[in-house]
Amino acid sequence: MDFELYGEDKNALVKFDPRTKFVVFAASLVVSANSYNVAALVIYSVVLCLMLFLCGKKANAVKAFLMLAFAVFLRFSMEHAGTGAPVIVTIVSCILMIFLFFFPMMLSFMILTQTTRINQFLSAFQAIHLPTAVIIPIAVMFRFIPTVRDEWNGIRKATSPHSFTLCS
Numbered sequence: 819m820d821f822e823l824y825g826e827d828k829n830a831l832v833k834f835d836p837r838t839k840f841v842v843f844a845a846s847l848v849v850s851a852n853s854y855n856v857a858a859l860v861i862y863s864v865v866l867c868l869m870l871f872l873c874g875k876k877a878n879a880v881k882a883f884l885m886l887a888f889a890v891f892l893r894f895s896m897e898h899a900g901t902g903a904p905v906i907v908t909i910v911s912c913i914l915m916i917f918l919f920f921f922p923m924m925l926s927f928m929i930l931t932q933t934t935r936i937n938q939f940l941s942a943f944q945a946i947h948l949p950t951a952v953i954i955p956i957a958v959m960f961r962f963i964p965t966v967r968d969e970w971n972g973i974r975k976a977t978s979p980h981s982f983t984l985c986s
Contacts, residue, residue: 829874836942839930846926866925873933
């Protein structure tokens with residue numbers, strides 16, 4: 819079992835409180851849903867990449883930043899291309915915009931799940947006296963996501979063409 823999926827911040831340069839991470843996640847939902855400016859989304863995403871880096875997930879932060887930079891470069895290249903197949907340019911631009919709108923949500927969720935242990939999450943929200951009826955379902959959801967990821971990786975490995983062996 820890969821314990822990194824259950825949240826670990828031992829390599830963190832800055833240890834953010836789980837409540838702060840949850841507020842950042844909620845802010846990401848609001849920014850993604852209400853932002854019509856690509857520059858604002860990109861700036862917010864870069865800040866989230868920096869936060870992920872500070873939380874100790876340096877490789878993931880660099881990968882996320884490179885994905886963001888590539889998507890922004892591709893979007894503006896397509897926008898200023900002018901000539902070519904307009905339908906393909908429009909479709910790719912739409913896909914890139916959808917990616918840019920969902921990227922802050924995905925990145926903040928990654929920060930929340932990969933750098934917060936369940937016991938930290940539970941104790942932080944019990945400290946602000948949230949009802950147990952609110953805390954437990956959220957904790958179960960966070961606990962369930964890494965399990966789905968483990969199962970998905972197992973299924974993918976089992977169905978890959980290289981995993982089949984011929985019996986003699």
